[in-house]
Structure formats: C-alpha cells, structure tokens
Amino acid sequence: MIASRTRSRAENSGGLSRRDLLRAALVGAGGVALGGTLAGCATPNAASSGRTSVMIWDLFSGGDGALMQEMVSVVAAANPEIAVESTTLAWGPPYYTKLAMASSGGRPPEAAIMHMSRLAGYAPGGLLEPFDLDALSALGVGEEHFAPAVWEKAQFDGQLYALPLDTHPYIAFHNPTIIQEAGLATADGKLDLDAVAGADNFLAAGRALADVTGETGVGWGYQRDPAGCWRMFWGLYSQNGGGYELTPGRPAELDEEAAAEVFEFLQAMVDGTVAAKNQDGNAASARFMSQRTGMMFAGEWDLPMFRDALPDVGATQFPAIFDTPANYADSHAFVLPRQAQPDPAAREATYRVLAGLLKEGLTWASAGHIPAYQPIVEEPAYQELTPQRDYAPAAEVAVFDPDAWFTGGGSDFQTRMADAMTDTLAGQAPPRTAVTRMLSEMDRFLALPNPA
Template sequence: MSFDHSGHGGGLRMGRRGLLRWGLAGAGAVAAPGLLAGCASPASPSGSSSLRVWDLFSGGDGVLMDEMLETATSGADAFSVDRTILEWGPSYYTKLAMAAAGGRAPEVAVLHLSRLAGYAPGGLLDPFDLDVLAEFGVGEEHFAPAIWERAKWDGEVYAIPLDTHPFIVFYDKEIADQAGLLDSEGELAPIGSPDRMLAASEALASAQNGTGVLFGHVGDQAQCWRLFNGLYAQTGAKWVLPDGGEPEVDVDAAVRVITFMTELFDGDRNPNHLDYAGAMAAFQGSRGAMIFSGEWELPNLRSTGRPLGAAPFPTIFDQPAVNADSHAYVLPRQSRVDEARRREAHRFVATMLKASYTWASAGHIPAYEPVIADERYAELDPQASYAGASEVAVLDPPNWFTGSGSNFQNQMTQPMQSALLGNMSPERAVEQMVSASASMLDQPNPVA
C-alpha cells in the first residue's frame, strides 16, 4: 500500500501570509527536552534514527506515558523512540503547525481531537491508512462512534484517539448516600431535570452541613464552556460554525442553559465565586459534597482519602451528552515520507493504544475499547463508573479556531463568568457569545 507523499488533497495549502501568522504566533513556543527511550532497541527499518514522537504530557501524565513507552521500547518487536515533550497550550500547536508546514515534522504527534479542524484541511496532517492499522489490530469497530466520527475530515481518518477525557462529577459517596442520591448499586442515580438537580444540590448541602456543589470558574479560560457545551448538547441543540457563514445557534436553548447555571451557582446554595484552585481545595478540604471537573483531576481528588465516587455528567435536560475531548495520535505532514517509517508509525500507534490500561490509572478513558472490556478495567474505582461518558462525548464545534486551549473557549467563557457572578443577564451573555463566534468566523483561516 503506498502513501501519498504530498499529503491529502494535493499537499500543503498555506500561503505566505498564513505561514507568517504561524511564525509570529510561534515566537513563544517552548520545547522541553524529551527523553530517548529504548536506547538498546533495534533501529527503525529505514536506518539508524529513532521514530520521532512529539507529545504534550508532563507531570503525572508524563510519568504514565514513560511507562507505556517502556513497554513499547522493550521486547522482540520494540521500537526505538525519540520522544520530545513540548509545553502544552498554543505554543505546542504553533510549533506543530510550523514543523508540518516546513515538512520537518516528527513521524507521530499528539493532538487534541477538538483541534483537528485546524490542521487536517490545510494539509498539515496526512491521513492514516486503515488497512495498515487493521494489520496491527486497530479498526473503527474498536472506538466509540462519537469519538471516531470526530477523527475524520473529508471522509478520511486523520487521527487515532488514545483516550476520552470528559467533564464529569466527583462526589463524596457517604454524603451522597445520606442525601438519597445513590442507586441500589451505590452509584449516582439519574438526575433527569434542572429542578431535580437543584433539589439534589440542596440535599447534598444539607447532608454536608455546608455546600452541595462546587465549580471553579473565575479567571479560568475554559471551565464555563466545558459546563455549557455539555448542557447545551443535552437540549438537542448544536452550536454550528460554518466557514464563510454566520453562527447557527439556538438562542433559547443557550439562554435556558445559562439560566440554569446561574440558578445552581447562585451564591447561596452553592458558591458562584470560586476559581479553579479554590474549588479543588474546597472539595479536598471536605467543604463541598460534589464538584464539577475534568476526570484528569482524579489523582488529586483521590489523594484526600474521601470515599470518592464519580459519574458521567448527569443528564439534566433532554438527552445524555458530556463535554469531552480526546488526546489523539496524528501523522504530521513531511516533505518526504519514508513508507517503511510511516508503517512503523502505524504500528507504534497501535502498540500505544493496546498499552492504555496504564493510561487509565490517571482517570482517562481509553479510547481503544478492548482495554475497557478487559476485566481489569472493571475493577478500577471510580474510573469504571464513568467509562460510558465516551459514548455520549461532545467536542467543540469543528472549526480552525476552536478546541482545547483555544481563544474560542476563552471568548465563550468570559460572558458566562460574568453571568455566574451576577454581573450580566443570561440573555446578554448569549448575545456576546454569538457575537464573538461571528467575529471569529470573519477572521481568515491562517492555513487556508
């Protein structure tokens, strides 16, 4: 099977103006020195150099990635991997874009799936060969449809998800039990409506003798959007951002969601003024019974010793939906593709997916579903309790300016912060969100 050396759709489509934009944005890109794993491993098939892999995992995630790489770089079929860790955020995405634009990118890189629309259409990535992946035991049938569909662009698969990391709820099991919110199996019972969620928060506060639900949003660039995006999808509405068009938004649904957010975090039954660290500290200090947060906080929250439960974000409106994103492997565009190394890149991705039980210990839901089906995963507590979130995952609306770490999330979040703090009506917040979306649609795509 041959690979298209020029990239999908005739190769890179970036004008000088766009390249200069990336260059100016990339001035702040910072690369941390990576590790060279598998020094005694066999050479890659095309020569002595290692398979180059870029990712953005540091801290606890970085340690787990080290463990997975140790598995991949040992044994008879080991890889020689040159891993580079770069600073997470806009600098990572700028550096990746510039490397691909210059044809000097690594063989494999990690990308948030919500950022795919900013890379695949402009020829910065090459599609995966699904036949080659199938040879290594990875296929569409191994992924939740909600995530797999977002890995596609123009009918081809440009990303292979490693995980799903959803926005969920953590709670104190003993307090939730006292509040009558657990089912017969000791898990969080369905909520089902805004009124029932408000009642649940009051019951939690009463059992806690303090605060029911915690949510840290002040000064954060994404938290309000994470909460809103899942709830808005629960209404059945979509926030559509068509290239060259106007935002397609169900304003009534959006107002309904933000109104509910202000009612839940009214500063009385639940605080409305917490920043991210403050909310985490309050839960860790037993000053709240439940917290809305990302599953990535599991290691921190489990360290408190509280009887910790977790669940997919409750269905409060009309249908299940959970805000999420996915770390995914991509094949950055290279000016010349060595087909043997490209094949090794496919094998590397398949190997890492199969090793992702290790990744689950941090809280992430493995995207490769055979790992979830393994009986060992069912014993992970509380990870197994929210594994179903991947089936109803909702990512950012696809466009070049959306996704994790984007200015879009920040622009959406700011008006909602004002609404939660009582400084703006829900109607005005939605008006500003739609206006900001329209302004971003008017901006030229830097890779078009």
C-alpha cells in the first residue's frame, strides 16, 4: 500500500454566493465556459392552460434524441394535465457546467439527464435533491426493479440521487459468419463466451479469427479515444479483482500488480494479429464493418451503425478475460436539480413523468441501450430484440467509474488516464510505466480541492 497523508477539506458555506456559482462551473467542466446549442419540444401556453409545467434537460442528439422525444410525446399524451417540456443541450463539459450553474442558482429544470458516473461530483455538494422512495413506489418504481449494481451506483449517503434510465456497457460485437468459421460459435450461432474466457483462450481465439479474415481478429481503436482506453482498462482491472482508494489529499491507491497484468494482456492483444497496432476508433470500426475483423470492442450505442453494415451483427457482454466477470458501463439517469423554491405540484408531476419515461424503455432499447427498469427487459417484446437480449446480462455485472468528483463520462480524468497509457499500449514502455503514470495523474486530481 502507498503511504498516505491527510489534509483538511474546504468547508462548504452552503450559501449561494458568487463563489458558489464559480464552484458550480468547476464541477461541471473544470472551468469550461458555457456553450452548445439548445433544441427541444415543449407544450405551449402551459401557464395559461392551468397545467403543471415539467421541464427536463437532456444531452441526446441524433437517433437517441429522436427516441427520447418520441417517449416524451407518449408520456405527455398520457398526462394531459402536465405540460412536459424537453430541452436538449450539447453533451460534454458545457452541459454539465450549465446544469451545475442552474442548480447553484436555484432555478434549474425540474429534472435532467446525468451520466451516473458524474453523480459523485454533484450529490455531495447539494446540487441535487434525493428521490422520495415512497413516491416512486406509488408509481410502480422500486429497488426491486433494477439490477443491484445499477441501483447501488445511484445512491449517495444512503439516499437515491439518480433514477437510472439505462445501462450502456462496453461490449463485444461479432460477425456471426466469421466466428462460425473460426470455431468460436455456439450451436445457435452466438459467440461462445467460454471459448474466449481467460487471457490465453482469448488471444488464441483472436488468432483464429485472424486466420479467417486474413488480417486481424479483434477490433479495438485506442488511439485518440481516451474514453475507449479507460473503459477497457477499468473493466479488465475490475475483472482482475483490482480495488482502489481515491481520498482527497492522499496519494491514490491501486492494486499495482493487478493493473500491470491488465497492461500485459493489452500489449499481447495489440500485436498486429489479434488486434491492429496503433489504431483509432474509426479505423477499427471500418475494419469490423468491412469484415476484416471478426470481433469488435465498442459501446452498445454503436449497434445502429454496425447493423447498417452487418444486418446480422451479434453482441455479448464483455468476455471474462480475468477471474471475475465484470463489464464496464455507465448509465443515463434522471436527477432532480436543487430548487430554491420547491413546488410540490411540480415535483409530483415530475415523478409521474419520469416513471412514465422509464416504462417506455422498450422504445429506448431499440437504439441498443439496456433499459434500467428491469420489467422492460423481461417483456417478450424485448426478448425478441437481437442482439440486445444477448448482452442484457452485462447490467448484472456492471462496474462504473470510481467514485470521485473528477471522474466520469466526458471528464478530463479519462483523457489524462488515456495519456498515461499511450506509450505502454504502443509497446514503447513496460506495463508498470502506465500504472506509475496513472497513479501520478490521480494524485494531481486528489491534490485539488473538491469544487462542490
């Protein structure tokens, strides 16, 4: 273990001073200025019609945005006494900055979408309000309706601060024809997860796939993709039993042996045969879609793109390379930004709208996301969705980003972690170099005061 030291934390004054607003900006984006375009749909003249207005912010564009608007329309039609307003902002640091500023100012939307990996940067500072479990239960939403790993991540200090909409894991896509020719398919044509379990078996499977394609076996684009690098490492590190300790003011702690073993495996995988050397995400995707690799590591959100090129594309949860099944994932979740003057009618209406959106999860699943509300996954209609049903078990072994104010989707933390891995993944430095550099970068974050 690394020797630790302590330092005092800055106290939270609790007021809404100019300093609070600046801190909110730091929580959202490390000081990045507000930006991004706004788009959305709204029910006009809510005030004049006497209906209760519920505003929801989200960060969904493209196909996801269209699906969310479809879901909002259905819920709004089922609740004519509620004027549901949906606003889409550009995802990334600007979104989280704007949300933090609105919460600190006490005039935010009634609800907003947040990656659950960012929850640790918001809930501790009072930027969010916890959900009332009794109110949710009355609407048919409770702990029993969510995968334990997802429900646990939604908690802070013993209270529910996020209502999960989905789980979106980092998974293994595959070409059914190629895995069949390589002898890696089950009787029903799916990827045989037992055949790719364990580092040695996986590398052998990658070489068998390469024999079929004549190029490489597995697609993984790690160059210029900080999120992809981090997702791969953290998922494998969790499979290898690695723990962590990220305490402000103290040196970061990782299981250095477990982390080094992960990089030993990744170096062996990126050998030019199992997986291509020096490849970025676009090149890896192009190889997979042109059938020059048989397997591809990517987020389930890439399903629509892959399906356009390979209509019968398959997918499974992440293979168990190490001893403990684990699958890196994040989750889109609804949160309740802090209101300076809470409106009981608006809050009651908000719960009804959010519960309704969860129950429209079958629509959301069409884009590839795993509905967090498990009754949707259990429906016969969902079980007919392929390959969604095949990787749905990933939610049961989901592992999320470490809990710290600076981690999470779209964060500078992921970029810095990927930079620390670069030389090792390129074969220019030994595995322990990446571990040492990652710890050093973690220490830099832990030396900063928590803006919340």
